[in-house]
Amino acid sequence: MMEALILSTLAVTLAEIGDKTQLLAFMLATRFRRPVPIMLGILAATLANHGLAGLLGSLLAQWISPLALRIGVAVSFLGMAAWILIPDELDEDTPTRAGLGVFGATFVSFFLAEMGDKTQFATITLAAHYESTLMVIAGTTLGMLIADVPAIFIGQKMGQKLPLALVQRCAALLFALLGLAAAWDAARLAGWL
Template identity: 50%
Template sequence: MEAFLSSTFAVAVAEIGDKTQLLAFILATRFKKPLVICLGIFAATILNHAAAAWVGQWIADWLTGDMGRYVLSASFAAVAIWMLIPDKVEAEESRFYRYGPFAATFVLFFLAEIGDKTQVATVLLAAMYDNYWAVIIGSTVGMMLANVPVVMMGKLSADKLPIKWVHRFSACLFLVFAVLTLTHG
């Protein structure tokens, strides 16, 4: 349960103000089909985060002992610093728009998520917790918690949040993961 809750919370907080959340808003305003956009985000996230969790499990098997703990802790600390750098997304026309709202959302969201903070966080969480499915489900729930309100209510929900403070809080959360990794090895 800890892996699920940690993954849900970490990804939900990390996603606020992230480029994929901005992309979700752009797609929602472009297509005006919120349910279809949400389904595309869900499908892309499941696939992307399943791959990320697999990589995290592989890293955990490969890096063991103190060296693994130190690398994982340093990685969480690096993500904490990365959280303080704001994301931007361009609202340009995409060639994927012609395939409709689901396909465009699926492809664009999947591609935008590659190497994104939340994907890297999923890799690290899967390396930290030996519970592949809990991390995938938790990170997907976190992604949906952050993106569904933006899609359903438009930019209103994101504009009302103090993004700078959300990013600082998220950075602190990843620092906590770094410390916990070091102290619980």
């Protein structure tokens, strides 16, 4: 269980550096200057989004054969390793001016920004891989907060000084290693090794 929590936290923390939701946290902090409702909105949106993704991952694990699941996990992790190396940009139509207040604007913005995002797919994949869906959801949510909450306080000035390319390469390497480990496990399960 602790492995699921630790790897989920580490994977999402690294994947979030330079991600559009981190840019969104910068933008919201600049616009609203109210860190507590922004942090609570990020937490609520991440729990909702990653909770749904974790449930989907655990359902997939029940519906798919163990070999197909391991192959799918390996392919997903390797795909995420490549995806992380593609820079993210914040969409201009992010709904921050919907008259919802700071918490509401943050919740809606983050929930929508995470739809189809690499961390949502990571949550699905990690939940399918591990039997502890709650630990995966806790880990991916914690990873999101570790990456995005400092963005609220540090702002764009410090964000420009982070070695983004190095962080992205480390995250890609982590997902590639997870993918190779899952591929090895699939080959062993299939009797190919």
